[in-house]
Amino acid sequence: MTRDVLRLSDLDAFEVTAVLDLAEADGLDPVLAGRGVSLLFEHPSARTRNATELAVVQLGGHPVTIRGEEVGLDRRETVEDVARTLGCFHRAICARVARHTTLERMATALDRAGMDVPVINLLSDLEHPTQALADLLTIRQCFGGLAGRRLAYIGDGNNVARSLLDACALAGVQVSVASPPGYRLSEEDVVRARELGGTVELVDSPEEAAEGADVLYTDVWTSMGEEGEAAQRRLDFAGYTIDDALLERAGPDAILLHCLPAHRGEEVSESAFEGVRSRVWQQAENRMHAMRGLLALVLGDGSREQG
Numbered sequence: 001m002t003r004d005v006l007r008l009s010d011l012d013a014f015e016v017t018a019v020l021d022l023a024e025a026d027g028l029d030p031v032l033a034g035r036g037v038s039l040l041f042e043h044p045s046a047r048t049r050n051a052t053e054l055a056v057v058q059l060g061g062h063p064v065t066i067r068g069e070e071v072g073l074d075r076r077e078t079v080e081d082v083a084r085t086l087g088c089f090h091r092a093i094c095a096r097v098a099r100h101t102t103l104e105r106m107a108t109a110l111d112r113a114g115m116d117v118p119v120i121n122l123l124s125d126l127e128h129p130t131q132a133l134a135d136l137l138t139i140r141q142c143f144g145g146l147a148g149r150r151l152a153y154i155g156d157g158n159n160v161a162r163s164l165l166d167a168c169a170l171a172g173v174q175v176s177v178a179s180p181p182g183y184r185l186s187e188e189d190v191v192r193a194r195e196l197g198g199t200v201e202l203v204d205s206p207e208e209a210a211e212g213a214d215v216l217y218t219d220v221w222t223s224m225g226e227e228g229e230a231a232q233r234r235l236d237f238a239g240y241t242i243d244d245a246l247l248e249r250a251g252p253d254a255i256l257l258h259c260l261p262a263h264r265g266e267e268v269s270e271s272a273f274e275g276v277r278s279r280v281w282q283q284a285e286n287r288m289h290a291m292r293g294l295l296a297l298v299l300g301d302g303s304r305e306q307g
Contacts, residue, residue: 001232002117004118004119004120005119006100006119006120006129006132006222007126007163007166008108008132008163008167008170009166009170009192011170013209015130015297016133016136016167016170017171018285018297019294020133020136020137020140020293022118022292022296022305023133023292024137025054025197026074027295028059028077028292029059029300030060030061031060031295031296031299031300032060032061032062032091032295033060034173035062035090035091036061036062036064037052037056037061037064037092038089038092038156039052039053039063039064039066039094039150040066040095041067041068041094041122042073042095042097043068043097043224044106044224045122046260047098047284048122048123048287050244050288051134051198051288051290052094052122052130052288053154054288055228055288055292056294059292059296061117062090064090066087066210073097073102075296078108080100080105080108080109081109082153083106083107083109083110084109084110084113084115086117087115091299092117092295092298092299093106093110093117095119095120095121095146096123096124097121097123097124098124098125099125100121100124100125100126100127103119103121107119118298127159127163128259129167130290130291130294131142131163132160132163132166132167133167133282134284134287134289135257135259136167138282139151139173139214141286146171146172147172147173148174149172149173149174149215150173150176150215151164151172151173151212151214151215151216152172152177152206152213152216152217152250153173153175153176153177153209153217153218154210154220154242154267155216155218155219155221155240156179156219156220156223157184157186158219159223160219161177161219162185164194164197165185165198165200167196169193169194169196169198169199169200170198171302174199175199175200176201176202176209176213177202177203177209178205178209178210178240179202179205179240180236180240183237184234206239206240210246210247211249211250212250213250213254214253214255215254215257216242216247216250216255218257219258220238220262220263221234221266221267221278234266237266239243241266242256242268243271243274244275245270246269254277255277255282256273256275256279256280257279257280258273258278258280259283260280262280288295
């Protein structure tokens with residue numbers, strides 16, 4: 001059975017743990033030996049491209065990175081035709097796309113064609129599951145475990161926040177989210193996370209969310225494609241900066257995470273970002289390890305059938 005990972009919740013709790021274990025395992029089977037993996041990027045990428053290319057190589061495969069304009073989704077060729085073409089050559093398709101429906105169309109086209117080629121979401125407007133897996137890996141490394149920890153997410157209720165919410169739910173991490181009005185996660189997002197077993201609270205105040213937390217997490221206030229809103233968002237998010245004062249409200253061993261790129265002076269202060277509590281570079285490196293673990297799960301023997 002083809003294992004697409006379009007949303008974080010396409011994995012269950014057992015599989016999330018399996019990905020983290022595989023990410024730290026030595027001597028993984030070269031499940032991609034002699035095989036290619038297509039990496040399609042409609043949006044620019046630094047960490048995701050480097051992390052995924054190297055993860056593929058570490059599993060014995062050959063990554064082929066393709067820019068969006070090279071295939072012209074729904075301009076030069078339909079999404080479905082592009083997916084089936086890539087499926088002729090590659091063991092998996094990993095894609096960073098503008099619209100989540102593009103991933104769904106790819107997966108449906110491959111399935112209808114009888115091609116056992118998983119589609120993995122490297123970022124869409126809806127979710128960023130590979131980032132959330134790296135986040136969990138970082139938290140587990142820093143604290144020795146996940147269950148019972150508390151994470152405070154400060155900022156925009158965006159694709160990163162949505163995947164992080166589900167990842168924490170499956171891992172037993174409690175979450176408090178502080179976002180200004182108009183930028184909050186939806187009730188549907190909260191209900192889904194709670195149905196996955198999560199403990200979630202939405203609050204107005206960054207100070208309330210941060211109080212006693214083990215992890216403070218933030219992302220840029222203006223994501224790709226929203227650049228025209230940047231000035232208004234800076235006004236709307238005033239007071240939602242993670243700085244040294246907010247870190248002091250967190251637990252004594254609390255860490256700072258940021259999925260990057262960072263806009264110092266907006267969502268995070270320079271001193272907090274560069275301070276002793278920051279684990280952003282460990283988190284960035286873990287993008288590669290988590291991606292290797294996910295590919296090993298999806299393409300190897302670590303599927304849910306083992307549970």
